Amino acid sequence: DADVTQTPRNRITKTGKRIMLECSQTKGHDRMYWYRQDPGLGLRLIYYSFDVKDINKGEISDGYSVSRQAQAKFSLSLESAIPNQTALYFCATSRDSYQPQHFGDGTRLSIL
Amino acid sequence: GQNIDQPTEMTATEGAIVQINCTYQTSGFNGLFWYQQHAGEAPTFLSYNVLDGLEEKGRFSSFLSRSKGYSYLLLKELQMKDSASYLCAVPDEAAGNKLTFGGGTRVLVKP
Numbered sequence: 001d002a003d004v005t006q007t008p009r010n011r012i013t014k015t016g017k018r019i020m021l022e023c024s025q026t027k028g029h030d031r032m033y034w035y036r037q038d039p040g041l042g043l044r045l046i047y048y049s050f051d052v053k054d055i056n057k058g059e060i061s062d063g064y065s066v067s068r069q070a071q072a073k074f075s076l077s078l079e080s081a082i083p084n085q086t087a088l089y090f091c092a093t094s095r096d097s098y099q100p101q102h103f104g105d106g107t108r109l110s111i112l
Numbered sequence: 113g114q115n116i117d118q119p120t121e122m123t124a125t126e127g128a129i130v131q132i133n134c135t136y137q138t139s140g141f142n143g144l145f146w147y148q149q150h151a152g153e154a155p156t157f158l159s160y161n162v163l164d165g166l167e168e169k170g171r172f173s174s175f176l177s178r179s180k181g182y183s184y185l186l187l188k189e190l191q192m193k194d195s196a197s198y199l200c201a202v203p204d205e206a207a208g209n210k211l212t213f214g215g216g217t218r219v220l221v222k223p
Contacts, residue, residue, distance in 0.1 A: 033210070033211075040120075040215075041215060041216075042199060042213040042214055042215040042216045043155070043199065043213040044213075045210060045211070045212075048208075048210050050208060056207075056208070056210075058210070088152070090154060090155075096209075097142060097203045097208070097209030097210075098142065098143060098160070098162070098203075098209075100145060100147075100157035100160060101145075101155075101157070101211060102157075103154035103155050103156070104154060105153070105154050106152075106153070106154055108152075
């Protein structure tokens, strides 16, 4: 079983819909992250959480919200999806800043 | 703020060597990570350098010079499966050491 699991893996939806992407991990890491990747671009951080009570905005948080329901679960929501949010979304976890991040397999999101 | 630069794309021949450079500017320094990412897949960890010098891991080596704000990833004996993007990333000390990623270097290995 994967250590970091993202659901769904693919999603096609319409402009204006509310969407939730879920991430769960079995690694026991406190730190969790949501990234967005657009074609030809690197990873951009949307939100990150260092523990259940600590949630922080990343560089592109507008239009997104998150919920850290438990140490193992970190959800990303798009309240009202727009086409330019079409991208590949990754969840990641890490033990601390000096340890590598472990990524889920990604969610490919298309907004029509 | 942080700034990371790496070339967009490189092409090399199977069996050859390729060096991917990364320059960075940070307010503090807590190491530098390299990740490999095949198209459409998740990034996977390759190396972490915090001290100056070269670290070798099989066919892959990573070098760091903190005084120059410079790192490189060296891929030797290239194989077709090495065709991927290679991402350089540094922790942002001013923001809880969250990672800032460069745009990635896409390496194409040709027969």
